[in-house]
Amino acid sequence: MASAAEALAHVVRGGCTAEEALQRVATQPQDRGAARAIHAGTLRWFLRIAPALDSMLKPGQDMHPLVRAVLCTAIYQVEYSRAPAASVVNIAVDATRALGQGSASGFVNALLRRFLRDREAIMAHVDSSEPSRLAHPRWLLRRIRAAWPDQADQIIAAGNEAPPMTLRVNLARTTREAQLALLAGQGMAGEAGESPTAIVLEQALDVHALPGFDDGLVSVQDAGAQLAAGLLDAQPGERVLDACAAPGGKTCHILERTPGIGELIALDCDAGRLARVQQNLTRLGLSAQLKTADLLAPGWWDGRPFDRILLDAPCSGTGVIRRHPDIKLLRRQEDIRGFAATQLDMLLRCAAMLRPGGLMVYATCSILLAENTEVVEQFLREAPQFRREGADRHVLPRPRDSGGAATTDGFYYARLRMGDKRA
Numbered sequence: 001m002a003s004a005a006e007a008l009a010h011v012v013r014g015g016c017t018a019e020e021a022l023q024r025v026a027t028q029p030q031d032r033g034a035a036r037a038i039h040a041g042t043l044r045w046f047l048r049i050a051p052a053l054d055s056m057l058k059p060g061q062d063m064h065p066l067v068r069a070v071l072c073t074a075i076y077q078v079e080y081s082r083a084p085a086a087s088v089v090n091i092a093v094d095a096t097r098a099l100g101q102g103s104a105s106g107f108v109n110a111l112l113r114r115f116l117r118d119r120e121a122i123m124a125h126v127d128s129s130e131p132s133r134l135a136h137p138r139w140l141l142r143r144i145r146a147a148w149p150d151q152a153d154q155i156i157a158a159g160n161e162a163p164p165m166t167l168r169v170n171l172a173r174t175t176r177e178a179q180l181a182l183l184a185g186q187g188m189a190g191e192a193g194e195s196p197t198a199i200v201l202e203q204a205l206d207v208h209a210l211p212g213f214d215d216g217l218v219s220v221q222d223a224g225a226q227l228a229a230g231l232l233d234a235q236p237g238e239r240v241l242d243a244c245a246a247p248g249g250k251t252c253h254i255l256e257r258t259p260g261i262g263e264l265i266a267l268d269c270d271a272g273r274l275a276r277v278q279q280n281l282t283r284l285g286l287s288a289q290l291k292t293a294d295l296l297a298p299g300w301w302d303g304r305p306f307d308r309i310l311l312d313a314p315c316s317g318t319g320v321i322r323r324h325p326d327i328k329l330l331r332r333q334e335d336i337r338g339f340a341a342t343q344l345d346m347l348l349r350c351a352a353m354l355r356p357g358g359l360m361v362y363a364t365c366s367i368l369l370a371e372n373t374e375v376v377e378q379f380l381r382e383a384p385q386f387r388r389e390g391a392d393r394h395v396l397p398r399p400r401d402s403g404g405a406a407t408t409d410g411f412y413y414a415r416l417r418m419g420d421k422r423a
Contacts (some may be wrong), residue, residue, distance in 0.1 A: 001077075002095035004028040004038035005069040011043065011326050013332070016042055018326040042076040044160060044325040047135040049075045051126045056111055059086045067104045070095050075114055078119070085116050135160055139333040142316065151396050153269045153366065155410070158397035159321040159328070164407045165204040167220040169197045170284065171208060172256045179218060182211045194408060195230075197253075198223035216284040221249040224319075224395040224408035225365075228310060229253040231393065231413050232361045236260030238307035242288075243267050243295050243350055248277030250312060251353050260305075264288040267295060296349055303353035315344045315364040317370050319370045319410020335416060336370050351418070352361065359389065360416045366411060367396060372412040379416070389415040 003025050009020035019037060027035050042049065047396045049072050060256055065139070072093035078085050089112045096105045098167045115122060127133040131141060134156050145152045167190070176192060180199060182191050189212070200223070212218050226416035228250045234240045236258060242251045245266035255264060271292045281288060293300035316339055317327045362379075366373050373392060378387055393413040402409055 001038060001073050001093050002098040003031060003035040003068065004042065005066060005073045005095055006099060007035070007039045008046075009065045009069040011329060012046075012069065012358055015330060017330070020200050021326075038073055038077065038081075039079055040325060042073045042163070043329065044162075045080060045135050046072065046074055046325075046329060047137065048126060048132050049079070050114070051094070051129070051132045052122050053111075055122055055125060056114060063107075064104065066099045067096060067101050068107060070101075070108060071111060072101065075109075078112075078115065079123075079213045084134060089116070091115060092145060094138065095265065112353045120233040136328060137331075140328070140331075142319075143333075143368055144160070147367065148396060149336075151393060154398050154402065155396055157399040158326075161322050161357050161399055163322045163409070164400065165201045165223075166193055166194075166221065166223050166265060166407075167199040167201065167218045167224050168253060170217050170219070170256050172195055172210070172259060174217050179212060184213055190271075193226075195223045197226050197227040199408060202398055214283070218283070219249065219252060219280065221253070222323075222409045223317070224411040225249060226253060226392065227395065227411065227413060228312065228361065228363055229257045230310055232359070232417055233257045234261055234264075234308050237262040239304065240352070241267065241306045241353065243309055243311045243346065244313060245277055245290075246270055246273030248280040249290055251277055251284055252280050252284050252309070254286070255281075265291055265306075267291045269292060269294045294383045295309075295346055299354055305358070306353055307355055307358050309350045309352050309354055309358070309360045310363065311346055311360065312363045312365075313346050313371075314364040315339050316344065316368060317365055319365040319367045319395075319412075323409065336368060339366075340370050343375045344378055344382075347416075348376070348382060351383050354418050355419055356420045358418050360386075360418070362412075362414045362416060365393070366412060367410040372389065372414075374389070376414045385419045385421070386416045387419070389417040 007025045008023040010016050010024055011018055052075055062114055070092050074088050077083050077088045092107050092112055093105045096108045131138045136156055144155055148155060153193050168384060169179050192198045193200045207213050207220060210218060234254055239262050245251045247270040251266045266277050266288045274290055274292050277290060291300055316331055316336055317324055321327050347362060362376060395408055395411040397410045398407055
């Protein structure tokens with residue numbers, strides 16, 4: 001619990017991502033899985049847990065951020081884990097001491113025992129507020145309901161679940177049916193997902209325990225993300241740009257799908273994340289030209305036009321909240337306008353690098369219209385030589401009880417075809 005609480009404090013007080021926070025915390029190898037699960041679960045329900053904690057404090061009462069984080073992780077485990085409540089209290093007291101806050105151990109013990117005693121009344125009070133009950137910020141609930149009134153309840157429910165583990169089968173080397181049989185033979189249950197290459201596992205596993213992973217037969221990638229390569233539909237001999245490539249799932253899928261591709265440039269502004277692209281390429285026996293550069297910066301492009309461009313643009317991440325629950329704490333409504341402006345700039349930049357007649361796929365992992373259809377519509381006004389090719393694709397998150405194979409994260413795709421002549 002101590003490691004999870006320390007990581008939580010980094011997110012809440014320091015504004016870093018959940019993954020960055022975990023990297024800052026020293027954790028024993030045997031404890032990393034549990035620390036990660038508790039950290040993610042507490043973040044997922046933080047907007048319900050924190051009000052419960054605050055309701056037990058005196059007006060204006062404050063405490064050390066690490067003490068507050070221990071209390072939040074403990075309340076999460078009492079509410080959402082199978083751990084015996086009394087054990088959670090004892091572990092929380094030990095964690096308080098381990099984090100150098102021993103003077104607060106009595107306070108932590110007393111407050112958690114009060115929570116156990118008055119839990120039903122405390123949570124009933126918290127749940128009278130919809131944002132607390134649903135563990136989503138008010139502004140995001142409002143936007144989800146405005147954009148998707150019929151699907152909003154499912155989207156919100158999915159955002160409060162642990163994500164499924166979904167595999168992408170490398171159809172250049174095996175079949176989905178063969179991989180399902182291989183998994184079943186080792187007691188690993190899975191079923192076909194929504195995309196032709198997807199398998200949704202019943203339970204998450206260490207990737208190196210997966211049959212075929214180290215040999216490049218499968219990769220881990222959400223079924224919604226697996227749609228990108230098919231929508232881009234790169235052809236043999238073509239020059240392709242993956243404009244925001246890291247960590248490389250879509251780059252690798254494009255290459256698996258089109259072995260005879262002419263050239264694929266995987267571009268990303270983060271050298272560390274681009275290294276992960278190379279790791280994935282190496283495991284799969286694939287190759288691409290990797291470039292570390294800002295898409296919007298001059299100098300990196302050689303002037304030769306691309307036949308196809310995939311722009312998986314930076315966004316709010318509101319479609320992948322169940323994988324990154326820190327988004328519910330870190331994202332602000334005012335961020336959306338900035339994302340949309342950058343997304344439009346990136347589309348216009350990519351348009352200038354595409355050959356006449358070429359195809360561009362614009363993608364985000366957002367479910368907000370301001371980052372999706374509204375950006376595309378503004379782009380088409382500013383770049384009239386382009387037209388939509390087919391209908392836009394909105395992939396919305398759904399909870400596990402809607403069917404394991406139907407479970408995806410949230411994505412948006414638009415296919416944009418350039419006319420035979422530049423404007």
